[in-house]
Amino acid sequence: MQYVARPSSRYQQFLNRIPILGDVLRQPLGALGSVIVLVFMLTVLLAPVLAPYEYAQQDIPSMLQGPSRAHWLGTDHLGRDLLSRIIYGSRIALGVAIPAVGIALAGGVVIGLTAGYAGGIVDDVTLVLLDSVQAFPAVILALVILALLGPSLVNVIIVIGLAWTPGYARITRAQVLSTRQHQYVEVERSLGASQKRVLFLHILPNVVAPLLILAAMDLPVVITFEAGLSFLGLGVRPPTPSWGVVLSDGFNFIRHSPWPITWAGLTLIITTLGFTLFGETLRDVLDPRLSGSRGT
C-alpha cells in the first residue's frame, strides 16, 4: 500500500503558523472554546456599536416585555433593553476578571518566588500566611473585605485579586523549589550568577507556563464570582449592568418575566464554558502530562 501525503489545507497552514493557539484550535473543544472567547472579546470591544440602546435608558411602559423586534431579548423591570445590558455586562465581566487575575498573578509570582528561593523561615512564614488566607472560603473573605471597604468595582477587583493570590503563590513556590534543584541552575550559581539573574533568567521562565494555564482556568471562575457578588449587591453600583445585577433584578421579577434571568444565566453559562474549554485545551497543549485531568 502506498501512502500519499495530502496537501495541507489553508486552515492547517494557518494553524501551523501560530504554535500554541494553533494546537488549541486543532482540538474541537478547544476550537469551540476559542470561538466563544473570541465572540466575547469582540462583544467587549464593540459594545457601543453592538448595543441597540444605551444600557441605562429606561422605558417604563415597555417594562418586563419578552423578546420582540424592538428588543431582541426583551426588557427588564425598568424597560431597559436586555441585549444592551448583557452586551455592556461583558465589559464588567472582563473588566473585573483580567485585572483581578492580573493582581493575583503578579502578587502570587512575587510571593512564590521570594518564598521558594529564599527558603527557611521566610518560606515557613509565607506558607502559614498563605494557608491562613486560603482557609477562608473566598466568598466569606470577599464579604468581609467588601463590608469594610464598601461595594464598588475597584474593591471587587482588589478582593478577588487578594483571594486568588495564594493559589498563584503556591504554584510559583512549588515550581521554584523544583527548578532550583536542576543541575543547570546549580552550575549557573557556582559560576557566580547573581540571584536576580538566576531568578529571572532561569527560574521564572519555567514557572510561566503553569501560571498561564492557571490564569486561563481562573478567568471563568472569577467571572462567575463577580456575578455572584453583584447578585448579592456587593459588586458594581446601579445602573452599571453586571450580569449578576441583571440576574438579581430578574430574580426579583421572575414571576412576571423569565427573560432577564434566562438570558443573563445563559450568557454566564456560555461564557464560562468557553473560557473553561479554552483553558483546559491550553493546559493540555502546554502540559500534556495533565491531559484529561480535571481541576487544578
Added chain:
Amino acid sequence: MKKETLWLPSLIVIISMLIAACGPQATEAPKATEELAEEQPTAAPAPTDTPEPEVVEPKILRVRLYSDISNLDPAFQVSENDSVVAYAVMDGLVRYCPNSYDICNQLAESIEQSEDGLEIRFKLKEGVQWHKGYGEVTTEDVKYSFERFTDPDLDAVYADDWATLDHVEIIDKYNGVIHLKESFAPLWTSTLPVGSGTIICKKFVEEIGVDKFATDIIGTGPYIFDEWKPGQMVILKKNPDYYGGEPAWDEIHMIWIEDDKAAEVALEAGDLDWTRISITSVDRFESDPSFLVWKMPSLRYRWIAMNIQHPKLQDINVRKAIIYAIDVPSILAATYLGQVEQEYALIPPGLIGYWADAPRYERDVEKAKEYMAKAGLETLDLRLDLQDTTEYRTWAEIIQQNLKDIGINLELNTMESSAYWDTSFGEQAVENNELLTSNYSMNPDPAWATMWFTCDQVTVWNTQSWCNEEYDELHRKGLVTTDDAEREKIYIEMQRIWDEAAQTIWITHGAQTYAHTPNISPATSPHGTPHYEFFLPAD
C-alpha cells in the same frame, strides 16, 4: 479518560436531569403509595405492653420581621418591628380590639374620661402578674409608665404622645386618675391604645436600666420575651399565667427577612406562616390555594426626603428642580406595577386633615432645568440613601435616571436596614443626609404624622431637618383641639406650609399586603399592623 469521552457522558447526564425535571410532579406520589398499600398485606403491629408516650409538637407561629429589633421600650421604639414584638409581650390599659378601631380594655377593669377631658379615671384588674416573677401590676407602674414620657432626662422620642400630661394620681393599689393640663385630641387614637399607652414594670426597668430595657423586656401579655438572636430572630414563649386565658401558641418565632421577595420564597418553602408581601405578588398568592392574602389600606407614608440643612440642598431652587425632575408615576408603575395610588401630601385619605387639593407636581424637565439655572448650577453630585430592598432599589434607579436628565449625578448608597436606621437618623443625619428614601408607619391620628417634623425632631426623626415655627404652633394647637372640623383646617394648613418649603417628593401611601398559610387566623389593626398576640390557629 480522554476529554472527548468525558464530554459525551456529561451531555447524557445533563439531558437525563432535564428529562427528570420535566417528569411527573412529586404531588403524584401519595397516590402510588395508596395503591401499594392496597396491594400489600398490612403488617401486624408489633406487640407492645406499654404504649409509646405521644410526643406533642409545640404549636409555633412563624412570622417575619422585616428588620431586626432596635428598641422595644415604648418611649423609644424605632420601627414596626419593635412595636409588634412589644404588643405581644406588654399590655396597655386599653388597646384597639383585633381588626377594628374599637377600644378594648386590657389591664383596665374600667376607664372613663371626665366631660372636660382633663381627667381619666381607671381601675386596674386585680391580680395581674408581671412576667418572670416581678409581682403584681399596680397604679405605681401606671404612673411610672406614663410620667416618664414627660421626663426631660429621659428625652422620650414619643414625648408628644403625652404632651399635655400633668400627672398620674394614685388613689390606691388599683385605682388612679390621669390628669391632663389640657384636653388632648389624640389620647384615644394614638396614645392610650398604642405603644405610648403601654404599662411597663417600674421595678424591672429600674433594676436593669433604660439601656438594657431596649432589648430585654417583660410585660403582662400573653407571650414572654424569651430570646433575641441579633440579626436572626426573636423568640416569644407562652405566658402560662396570662390573665386573659391560655395563649394560642406555645412559641412565636419572629424571623428577620429583609426583602419582601425573599420572605415570599420563605413562605412558599414552608418556613413562615405569615409575611408581608410586595404588592406585585398579590395576584400570584391570591391564585394559589395554598395561601390566603390579607389586604388592608395603609396609613404608611413613603417619600423622598431632602435634607434642607445640607449645603447642596439649602437653595430651594435645587429642591424644586429635583421635585419637577422626578417621575413618580413611573416609580409607581415599575415598583408596584401600578397597583397603588400616588400620594400628594402627608396625611392619608380617611383621616382628619387629608388634603384633597394638595398640589400635584408632574415631571417637567424644562421647568426643572430652569430651577437648576436659577440656582446657578449645571451639574450637581448628590447621594441617595436607601434600604437594600427591591422596592427602594427600583425607586432609586428611576430617580437616578430622572435626575441625570437635569445634570444631577446621583450616587445610590444602598444599606442593610439596621445600618440605614442607625445612620440616617439622629444628630449625624443633619450633617450627612442628602436625599433619603423613607417611610413611616403611623397611628390613626393626623398628629402622629405631623409630630415627626417639628423643630425639636430635627435631630431625631425629622428627615428633612426642616424647622418652621408656624408649623410647630399649629401642631401644638392640633393636639389640644377636639373639634374635628377645626382640626381638619389646622392639619391642611400645616401641609400647605410644608409644601411651600419644597422638601419632599411624595410617593404613595400604598397598601399593606400579607400572605399566610390557611392554618392561621390573623389579626391586624385596620391599617394593617399585625398583632401577633391575637393570631389564632385557624378552625
